[in-house]
Amino acid sequence: MPIISISDETTTGPKTPAWAMEIFEETVRLDELIRRRIFQEVAESGTAADPQEKTSTALAAFTRNAFVVLVDDRQVTELDDEVHLSAGSRVTFLKLVPLVGG
Numbered sequence: 001m002p003i004i005s006i007s008d009e010t011t012t013g014p015k016t017p018a019w020a021m022e023i024f025e026e027t028v029r030l031d032e033l034i035r036r037r038i039f040q041e042v043a044e045s046g047t048a049a050d051p052q053e054k055t056s057t058a059l060a061a062f063t064r065n066a067f068v069v070l071v072d073d074r075q076v077t078e079l080d081d082e083v084h085l086s087a088g089s090r091v092t093f094l095k096l097v098p099l100v101g102g
Contacts, residue, residue: 002026004089006037011097023085030069031079033091034058067095 002023009015021040023033035055042051061067062079069076070092071083085091 002085002087002089004085004087004091006091006093008093008095010095015092018090026086027082027084029079030076030081030083031059033083034062034069034079037091037093065096067093069093 003020004023005018006021007015007018021037023036028036038055038058039051042049042054059079062069070090071085072089073092076083083091
């Protein structure tokens with residue numbers, strides 16, 4: 001079971017420190033990877049947030065191109081794309097910032 005690193009970045013600022021996530025299979029769809037990331041993040045935060053609602057919001061944001069996902073520096077473009085992971089894979093959630101006036 002691979003342990004992968006997750007980090008968040010924006011196009012205008014520094015990235016957040018990476019954190020580890022265990023994945024029980026080496027291939028997973030992108031939408032499932034996003035769901036697992038959110039469920040783990042909510043569980044670790046100790047807040048009363050609804051992870052299913054946060055997942056729906058994140059999946060909608062992905063389809064609006066609000067962020068992109070890079071796996072080992074390769075962009076995954078569709079929610080139903082299969083993502084191949086191995087121990088040490090890096091998954092980056094890159095939030096896109098619109099151009100001024102655009």
